[in-house]
Amino acid sequence: DTAAISNFIRGMIDADLASGKYAKRTDPNGHPLPTVVTRFPPEPNGYLHIGHAKSICLNFGLARDYGGRCTMRFDDTNPTKEEQEYVDTIIDAVEWLGFNWKDPGGDHLYFASDYFDQMYHMAEYLITSGNAYVDSQSAEEMAKNRGNFTEPGKNSPYRDRPTEESLNLFRRMRAGEFKDGEHILRARIDMASPNMNMRDPAIYRIRHAHHHRTGDKWCIYPMYDYAHPIEDAIEYVTHSLCTLEFQDHRPFYDWVLNKLADGGFFKRPLPEQTEFARLNLTYAITSKRKLLQLVEEKIVDGWDDPRMPTIVGIRRRGYTPEAIQLFCERSGVSKADSWIDMSTLEGALRDDLDPKAPRAIAVLKPLKLIIDNFPETLTEDCTAPIHPHHPERGHRSFPISKELWIEEEDFIEVPSKGYFRLFPGNKVRLRYGYVVECTTCDKDENGKVIAVHCNYFPDSKSGSEGSANYKTKGVITWVSAKHNVEAEVRLYDRLFTDPHPDAGGKDFKATINPNAKETITAYLEQGMKTAHADEKYQFERHGYFVADRVDSKPGKPVFNRAVTLKDSWGK
Numbered sequence: 001d002t003a004a005i006s007n008f009i010r011g012m013i014d015a016d017l018a019s020g021k022y023a024k025r026t027d028p029n030g031h032p033l034p035t036v037v038t039r040f041p042p043e044p045n046g047y048l049h050i051g052h053a054k055s056i057c058l059n060f061g062l063a064r065d066y067g068g069r070c071t072m073r074f075d076d077t078n079p080t081k082e083e084q085e086y087v088d089t090i091i092d093a094v095e096w097l098g099f100n101w102k103d104p105g106g107d108h109l110y111f112a113s114d115y116f117d118q119m120y121h122m123a124e125y126l127i128t129s130g131n132a133y134v135d136s137q138s139a140e141e142m143a144k145n146r147g148n149f150t151e152p153g154k155n156s157p158y159r160d161r162p163t164e165e166s167l168n169l170f171r172r173m174r175a176g177e178f179k180d181g182e183h184i185l186r187a188r189i190d191m192a193s194p195n196m197n198m199r200d201p202a203i204y205r206i207r208h209a210h211h212h213r214t215g216d217k218w219c220i221y222p223m224y225d226y227a228h229p230i231e232d233a234i235e236y237v238t239h240s241l242c243t244l245e246f247q248d249h250r251p252f253y254d255w256v257l258n259k260l261a262d263g264g265f266f267k268r269p270l271p272e273q274t275e276f277a278r279l280n281l282t283y284a285i286t287s288k289r290k291l292l293q294l295v296e297e298k299i300v301d302g303w304d305d306p307r308m309p310t311i312v313g314i315r316r317r318g319y320t321p322e323a324i325q326l327f328c329e330r331s332g333v334s335k336a337d338s339w340i341d342m343s344t345l346e347g348a349l350r351d352d353l354d355p356k357a358p359r360a361i362a363v364l365k366p367l368k369l370i371i372d373n374f375p376e377t378l379t380e381d382c383t384a385p386i387h388p389h390h391p392e393r394g395h396r397s398f399p400i401s402k403e404l405w406i407e408e409e410d411f412i413e414v415p416s417k418g419y420f421r422l423f424p425g426n427k428v429r430l431r432y433g434y435v436v437e438c439t440t441c442d443k444d445e446n447g448k449v450i451a452v453h454c455n456y457f458p459d460s461k462s463g464s465e466g467s468a469n470y471k472t473k474g475v476i477t478w479v480s481a482k483h484n485v486e487a488e489v490r491l492y493d494r495l496f497t498d499p500h501p502d503a504g505g506k507d508f509k510a511t512i513n514p515n516a517k518e519t520i521t522a523y524l525e526q527g528m529k530t531a532h533a534d535e536k537y538q539f540e541r542h543g544y545f546v547a548d549r550v551d552s553k554p555g556k557p558v559f560n561r562a563v564t565l566k567d568s569w570g571k
């Protein structure tokens with residue numbers, strides 16, 4: 001099931017391996033390089049989300065499956081939006097997902113800002129080789145002269161200034177002699193290109209800003225489209241995978257690398273960019289900017305709110321790395337934008353947890369059941385398997401006594417057809433316990449049922465000889481009213497009511513599901529008292545729950561519902 005689902009990227013890699021395209025590469029010390037090198041290149045400007053998980057699983061997964069390498073690279077070329085806090089959480093998220101960037105060739109954790117000197121020298125080379133020039137137009141002039149999709153652009157009046165003049169200006173830009181926006185370094189390509197990205201794109205801009213790693217060393221910073229191919233080539237990347245919106249940027253990616261290879265900076269074969277469709281998940285949003293809005297406007301309780309599609313959020317919700325990897329495999333890699341249904345993510349979690357999660361009983365909406373013929377002082381142990389399909393994992397036990405908590409929905413005074421649980425005159429089995437026969441109920445002054453009465457059959461206990469004589473259609477879950485753990489339980493649901501909350505410029509905040517978090521007090525099987533943070537259980541009939549990583553303490557557990565047992569959304 002977890003086997004790699006073949007995709008077009010694997011097909012491409014297989015073809016490159018067959019042709020030996022990247023087979024003969026060596027590093028400067030003459031050591032052979034892996035034939036498959038990918039990278040995960042986040043900008044450290046926010047928390048990672050499920051879309052990033054897709055990219056992580058794809059890039060690190062390919063490296064793993066082909067015995068190659070995936071570099072962990074922080075694309076920190078934009079000084080103003082980046083912070084160390086984000087670097088730390090990203091490292092944490094990737095490691096938690098089960099990947100790492102170490103191999104016999106070293107520890108491949110990189111920062112694009114470490115390449116600033118190299119990038120700068122390459123830019124000087126592009127100037128001296130006639131492939132770049134300093135433009136001194138204003139931003140407005142430049143935008144105007146760029147043309148549009150139907151009209152070619154106009155050459156800048158500075159386009160043909162002498163190479164020496166451009167070089168001199170570029171050095172003075174670096175030295176801090178100019179203000180932001182006074183000059184810009186541009187590639188000299190073709191202002192009439194039908195591809196707007198080839199109309200003399202900017203390479204370096206002036207930005208008097210403090211950088212989280214290089215401090216105030218630089219006041220010029222490389223543009224993403226110039227920096228990215230260089231980063232890839234420095235790290236010996238073979239397959240540079242990015243999302244579809246970068247397709248039109250590919251010609252410039254190739255232009256940069258070919259010019260620099262001609263200049264002797266890089267050896268061929270060069271990295272190649274391939275685009276794939278970004279992950280869009282229904283009932284979720286995957287835009288850092290919009291997620292930030294949810295946090296800042298306190299619509300959710302922070303980045304790690306279990307309703308958030310961030311990696312820290314779904315982790316706290318109870319998702320496992322294995323479930324996320326499984327989801328990424330199942331959702332495939334495609335060349336056309338599409339939506340993956342939230343139920344695919346939820347299904348992956350169920351499939352991962354079902355064989356693993358120990359079982360426990362929880363009563364979420366409690367109603368008192370009184371066994372009138374059960375001796376007042378008697379308590380008796382009932383036993384249940386820890387996991388129904390793994391007897392080797394042993395048993396758990398919990399007491400039964402005269403008063404129990406059952407689920408409110410397990411009693412109806414006047415049953416409808418097909419209702420097999422408690423109603424006066426009906427027999428049901430208390431799961432792992434006795435068969436009881438319902439007699440009557442107590443009501444408050446408003447007619448609300450506050451307790452149910454029954455009698456039990458002492459020879460009907462589950463696992464005993466006599467139990468076979470009792471046939472009941474209904475089985476209900478329960479915990480002893482005197483022996484249980486009272487715990488805060490948070491019932492989470494999807495954050496949005498609309499499957500495409502932000503599609504077509506819609507106001508995603510208008511489709512927030514107000515019932516996506518319900519906090520209740522539940523009665524749990526007494527063994528749950530010692531649950532450790534992050535432990536996952538199946539609460540029988542209710543779904544999979546996790547002891548909250550932040551708020552749960554042994555002795556005082558707090559549980560989150562990660563997912564219900566089956567997909568009951570909308571039913």
Ligand code: ATP
Pocket residue numbers: 040041042043044050051052054055241242243277278279280286287288289
């Ligand atoms: P956002 O649009 O949310 O700001 P981003 O693409 O700007 O995300 P980066 O930090 O640049 O964020 O992303 C790192 C890597 O993750 C990139 O290679 C990017 O292509 C990939 N990625 C981001 N979002 C998705 C997604 N929804 N599906 C697949 N890959 C994604």
Ligand code: MG
Pocket residue numbers: 043
């Ligand atoms: Mg980006």
Ligand code: MG
Pocket residue numbers: 288
């Ligand atoms: Mg972005």
